[in-house]
Amino acid sequence: MLIARMLAMRYRRVRERRRFMRSKPRYCYDAKTTLHKIRHCGVLFQHDCSLPPVLLTVTALLRCPLCCSLVAAMLFSATSPxxxxxxxxxxxxxxxxxxxxxxxxxxxxxxxxxxxxxxxxxxxxxxxxxxxxxxxxxxxxxxxxxxxxxxxxxxxxxxxxxxxxxxxxxxxxxxxxxxxxxxxxxxxxxxxxxxxxxxxxxxxxxxxxxxxxxxxxxxxxxxxxxxxxxxxxxxxxxxxxxxxxxxxxxxxxxxxxxxxxxxxxxxxxxxxxxxxxxxxxxxxxxxxxxxxxxxxxxxxxxxxxxxxxxxxxxxxxxxxxxxxxxxxxxxxxxxxxxxxxxxxxxxxxxxxxxxxxxxxxxxxxxxxxxx
The missing domain is CATH 3.40.50.1820 (Alpha/Beta hydrolase fold, catalytic domain)
Known part of the structure; x- marks a missing residue:
């Protein structure tokens, strides 16, 4: 019983870690549609231009309302930590x-x-x-x-x-x-x-x-x-x-x-x-x-x-x-x-x-x- 509980706790931690990692920017190229895609904050951003992956990632971050709001709060808010x-x-x-x-x-x-x-x-x-x-x-x-x-x-x-x-x-x-x-x-x-x-x-x-x-x-x-x-x-x-x-x-x-x-x-x-x-x-x-x-x-x-x-x-x-x-x-x-x-x-x-x-x-x- 103890071993089963330890394995269950380990599984939950790994699953939470994977869920957290999925929130980070992930880049891929779709050869069928020739689209450059990046998933970030649960939103799929895609471009039909040939931007390098680094620039595409930056573009996605700038287009993400969550990231923009957090950055703006940090830079311009008087209540920022x-x-x-x-x-x-x-x-x-x-x-x-x-x-x-x-x-x-x-x-x-x-x-x-x-x-x-x-x-x-x-x-x-x-x-x-x-x-x-x-x-x-x-x-x-x-x-x-x-x-x-x-x-x-x-x-x-x-x-x-x-x-x-x-x-x-x-x-x-x-x-x-x-x-x-x-x-x-x-x-x-x-x-x-x-x-x-x-x-x-x-x-x-x-x-x-x-x-x-x-x-x-x-x-x-x-x-x-x-x-x-x-x-x-x-x-x-x-x-x-x-x-x-x-x-x-x-x-x-x-x-x-x-x-x-x-x-x-x-x-x-x-x-x-x-x-x-x-x-x-x-x-x-x-x-x-x-x-x-x-x-x-x-x-x-x-x-x-x-x-x-x-x-x-x-x-x-x-x-x-x-x-x-x-x-x-x-x-x-x-x-x-x-x-x-x-x-x-x-x-x-x-x-x-x-x-x-x-x-x-x-x-x-x-x-x-x-x-």
Whole structure:
């Protein structure tokens, strides 16, 4: 049984690697049609001219809207990161990672994005934190954005928790600043699950609309049926997204719907089952959460029920906990018209916690932070 599981894991890694490699430019010449062809980002570009393969590859990259948008964001956006790279986990895939560097940072924020999106949507959040003196590291979770994996398929939340734990240890090994973890929606649920499953050494946690109560979006009777078939049909499409439910800002909604790195399909059965399961377990074990946290939720959130955050806050075992409810704001409070008020609350909470951290280090000079 153990050998079979090891072979299955090896097969999945090889398959993910091959899927990732297929996203790279591949050139071929069709002798029948005398066309020069190159496949890139899932799109087939072809020319009837006799361009050399190198020039044909460059032409395809320039014609690719995804590549052009990424390059433009890197060159001209004020929210672009200091550098990007693919961080290879000790026992997993190479996750796409972005970093916003600050000299002598007050703290280091590790950002975990939500379902169906990617870390690139948090450039403005990272910029605000950077201006406040905090370094930021964000990564695309496996199966999302520019990281490998079956799109939007979460087979087991323990895998995402393991990834976050590995990323946190990597950040702490390379940054002396206190670590703070920020998670939005599904990312917030991943953060809470990691706190329960691993020894996550963090000075604080910021939670934005954590996906603790998503059952309201599931039609009656669909949840038990989905749970029954999710193991055999993990990619079975279930519920769709709430149209316009992320923000009252029309431009934000339009950009999210046009973003090629976002996932625009229905929720895979296995992903939905795992989110429901982990959300219920986190609520049941809320008393075991003792880390300082700032919990934020919009009262008009139609994607994640705000009452889930209220129930968790009441039951959590943390002695340093703060709940902020934003009247009339929808799911993505960082992308609402009142986002600057939300940013101010986050920075104020971080500054207060970092001041306490500095006082503790001053009063206990021989105590070192756990890596």
């Amino acid at each position: 200091t550098h990007t790279r693919r961080h290879v986990l000790p026992s997993g895939p190479a996750l796409f990672t972005q970093h916003w560097h600050v000299s002598a940072p007050r703290g280091h924020m590790l950002l975990v994005h939500g379902y169906a999106e990617h870390s690139g949507r948090y450039g403005h959040v990272a910029t605000v934190l950077k201006e406040a003196g905090y370094a930021v590291t964000a990564y695309d979770q496996r199966g999302f954005g520019r990281s490998p994996g079956r799109r939007a398929l979460v087979w087991d939340f323990d895998i995402l928790a393991h990834d976050l734990h590995a990323m946190s240890r990597h950040v702490q090994a390379n940054s002396p600043a206190p670590l703070v973890v920020l998670g939005h929606s599904m990312g917030g649920l991943v953060v809470l699950w990691t706190l329960l499953m691993h020894d996550l050494s963090a000075a604080g946690v910021v939670l934005s609309a954590p996906a603790l109560a998503i059952g309201g979006n599931v039609p009656p009777g669909l949840a038990p049926l989905t749970q029954a078939v999710s193991r055999w049909l993990p990619t079975l499409p279930t519920v769709g997204k709430v149209q316009g439910g992320i923000s009252r800002d029309v431009q934000v909604v339009a950009e999210a719907e046009a973003d090629p790195l976002n996932y625009h399909g229905r929720v895979p059965a296995r992903t939905g089952v795992e989110m429901l399961r982990v959300g219920q377990q986190v609520q049941a074990r809320a008393a075991a959460i003792t880390h300082p946290y700032l919990l934020m939720h919009g009262t008009a959130d139609a994607i994640v029920d705000p009452t889930g955050s209220t129930q968790f806050h009441s039951a959590s075992g943390s002695a340093d906990k703060t709940l902020r409810r934003y009247e009339g704001l929808r799911h993505e409070i960082f992308n609402e018209p009142e986002r600057h008020d939300v940013f101010a609350d986050v920075v104020a909470w971080l500054d207060a916690r970092m001041s306490l951290q500095s006082q503790d280090e001053t009063s206990h000079p021989h105590t070192t932070a756990q890596a």
